[in-house]
Amino acid sequence: MGRIKTENNSSRKEIILKKSAELFKEKGYKAASMRELAEIVGVEAASLYNHIRSKSELLHLICFNVATHYSAFMDEVEAEKSNSLYKIEKLIRFLIDGMVENFEEVYVCDREWKYLTEPYLSNFQAQRRIFRKRFASIIEEGIRKKEIKKIDATTAVLVILHAISGIESWHRSKQKFDGKELQENMITILVGGLKK
Amino acid sequence: MGRIKTENNSSRKEIILKKSAELFKEKGYKAASMRELAEIVGVEAASLYNHIRSKSELLHLICFNVATHYSAFMDEVEAEKSNSLYKIEKLIRFLIDGMVENFEEVYVCDREWKYLTEPYLSNFQAQRRIFRKRFASIIEEGIRKKEIKKIDATTAVLVILHAISGIESWHRSKQKFDGKELQENMITILVGGLKK
DNA sequence: AAAATACGCTAACTAACATTAGCAGTATAA
DNA sequence: TTATACTGCTAATGTTAGTTAGCGTATTTT
Secondary structure, three states: OOOOOOOOOOOHHHHHHHHHHHHHHHHOOOOOOHHHHHHHHOOOHHHHHHOOOOHHHHHHHHHHHHHHHHHHHHHHHHHOOOOHHHHHHHHHHHHHHHHHHOHHHHHHHHHHHHHOOOOHHHHHHHHHHHHHHHHHHHHHHHHHOOOEOOOOHHHHHHHHHHHHHOHHHHHHHOOOOOHHHHHHHHHHHHHHHHEO | OOOOOOOOOOOHHHHHHHHHHHHHHHHOOOOOOHHHHHHHHOOOHHHHHHOOOOHHHHHHHHHHHHHHHHHHHHHHHHHOOOOHHHHHHHHHHHHHHHHHHOHHHHHHHHHHHHHOOOOHHHHHHHHHHHHHHHHHHHHHHHHHOOOEOOOOHHHHHHHHHHHHHOHHHHHHHOOOOOHHHHHHHHHHHHHHHHEO
């Protein structure tokens, strides 16, 4: 078939990874086959294994890339000296940006992580739990400081995260799509719903 | 193995359907196998086919049960003579109730519908599109009547629906769980975010 | 230029999958 | 009680899956 084109200093493995995220997003991890992936990449299925260890390696690379990215941003936000509502707004904007820019990876991480194998599965779940707890702490801080309504912080986190991960439907319905406008609308609804 | 117990006037087919929803929810449609389902039901895999036509029939029965249920409730709400915010609150409560009471079916309908086969797939997508449009119309009506902030109604629908479908995480984190409290928190955040 | 490594190919393997055929026992209705 | 439909079983079929082995060619390194 010919070899994988390796342009703009991304390795062959990175190309496979990127294409696999697109495929996993479209078909779902289980329904996506290595033969399909190979065809997209422009190579025979067996050739993929010169670059990757297994199908499941692709999934866990995708998931942990996203998780690490999220965790790093949370570090930044926590370090900041500003009120809780602003921190939350910043988080929401970051998450929406991530959804818009790295759509496939984030989507796969959100919806397909359950097919991770041990020990990655447990590790991933732990990271996710921690992220949510840190998010909830910021909300609780806001409630204590009377910036935010008295609500259950866990539920609020859940509402925010799932509202954002739902952006995929948006993607499908409007092809030309204004990330900024989306952000402003969601901030209005979500931050508006929290503000006292 | 023995035959399927058919207690409290539910047919064998209904038992299989119920169990399949649980299995599809836990493993995902593609990853769930008929052999697993058979074992759960207490029978050999081949025996299932005395009651159902195929694996995919199970999925489309689940999805269309939910879709029909949703559509019927939307009829009710639209017929009502009340302000938009109240209608929206009613819809949100209904959707949360559905998520809490028929958890598996709703979850599967939400996350696994893409594995429907034609012509069911197109049909389902159409029904879903219509439901969302009707929901958005109620929000737009509220905006016109100045009950609701000036936001993009489509985005608002998306935020609400995905926030609710995210209740699954809740399910996992707290086993003993108060549906009413969840409802009040979500109404506060979501309706609060819309109200002018 | 020679040696070593990277890469892609064909062919094959094993496992799991949904589903069907055909047969036997069991409940139901005549 | 006999006939009919129902329900379950074993065995088998055809597909598709992920992955490996082994070989040849291209590229990179020495």
